[in-house]
Amino acid sequence: MLNLMRLEMKKYHLGSYVKGAIIANFIILGFLFLVVGISKVEGDQDLENYQVALSVIESMIRVVFSIFASTLIAKLIIGEYKFKTITLAFMYPISRKKLIVAKLAIVMLFTFSTIIISNAFITTTFCVISDKFDLIPNGLSSSLILQHIPSVLMNAIAASGIALIPLYFGMRKYSIPATIISSIIIVSLTSSNTGNFTLNDIIFIPITLAIVGLGIAYLAIRNIEKVDV
Template sequence: MLKLLKLEMKKFNLHWYVKGAIIANIIITAVVCSVIYIAQREGDLPISTYQDVYVLIGASVRATFIVFASVLIAKLVIEEYKNRTILIMFSYPISRKKLIASKLTLIAFLTVSTMIVSNIVVAGLFFIINIYIPIVPFTLTANQFIGEVISMVPFAIASTGTSLIPLYFGMRNHSVPATIGSSLLVVAIACSYNPEISLVTFIPLQLGLAAVGVIIAYLGIRNTENVDAI
C-alpha cells in the first residue's frame, strides 16, 4: 500500500496542491479578518467570545479543503475512469481494490493533514494580526489558542470523511463537474455557520456526514472488482 501511495504522489505531482493550500490559507486569513472586523463595526455577525472566532476559522478551513478534496477525487479517480487510463492500472498484477484504496487513502491523508495544518496557520496568523491590529474587543491568549486548535482536530478528522461524499456523485457518470459541484452542496450543509443555529459545530451531523463519506468510500472500493471501467 505504501508503494502505491508513493506512486500516486509521483504520478500526479501534487506540488499544485501544496501551492494551492498556501494561497488558500492566505486568502482564508484575509477573509476571516475582514469579515470579523466588519461584523464588529456593523453588528451583522456577533463575535462575542474567542470561541466564535475559532469556529469561524474552523468552518472556513473545512469548507475550503472539502472542495480541495473533491478536486483530488476528480483528478485521481474520476478522470482516470473518464479517460479510461484506469484500464492500464487494472492490467497490473495488483488488486483493483488496493489501487482504489490507495487513491482514497492518499486523498484522505492529504485532506486531514492540510486541514489540521491550515487551522493552526490561519488561527496563528489571526492571533498575531490581532496583537498589532485589534480586530476583536477581547484578548486572545496563547492558552486559548492552543486549546481551540486542539479542539479543531476532531472536526478536521470528521470533515475528512465528509469530503469523500462527492465520490458517489462523481462515479455515477464519471463526471468531474458533478464531483466538484456536489462538494459545494456538502459544504453548504456541513459548514453552515450561524450564531443561532450553527451546523458546523453540531457534532451528530458532522459524525453522520463523516460516516456517510466513509461508507461511500468503502462501497466504492468493494465494488471495484465488479464494475467495468468502461
C-alpha cells in the same frame, strides 16, 4: 501502500495542490483581515471576540479543503474512469482494491493534514497580528485555545470521511462536475451559519456523514475486481 501512495502523488503532480493550499491560506487570512477592517470602519464588530473568530476560521478552512478534496477525487478517480485511463492502471500487477484504497487514502490524508496545518498557521498568524494591533476586543486566553484544539481535531477527522461522499455522485456517470458540485452542496448545508449556529455543531451530524463517506468508499471498492471498465 505508502510506496503506492507516493507513486500516485508523483504521477498526478500533487505538489500543485500543496501550492494551492498555501495560496488558499493567505486568501483566507486576507479575507479575515478585510472583514475586521470593514467592521472597524463601520463600527460593527462581526468578530466580536476570539471565540467567534476561531470558530469562523475553522469553518472557512473546513469548507475550502472539503472542496479541495472533491477536486482530488475528480482527478485521481473520476477522471480516470471518465477517460478510460483507469484500464491501463488496472493492467499493472497491483490489486485493483489496493490501488483505489491508495487513492482514497491520499484524499483523506490531504484533507486531514491541510485542515490541521491551516488551522495552526491561520489561527496563529491572525491572533498574533490581531493582538498586536488590538483588532479584536479581549485577549486570547490559553484556556480558549485548549478548548478549541479538540474541536479542530474532531472536525478534521470528520471532514476526511465526509470528503468521500462526492465519490458516490461522481461515480454514477463518471461526472467531474457532479463530484465537485455535490461537495459544495454538502459543505454549504453543514456549514451555513445561522445565528452563530451550523449543522456541523450538532456532533452526530458530521460523525454520521463521515461514516456515510466511509461506507460509500467501501461500496466503491468492494467488487472492484469484478467490475468491467
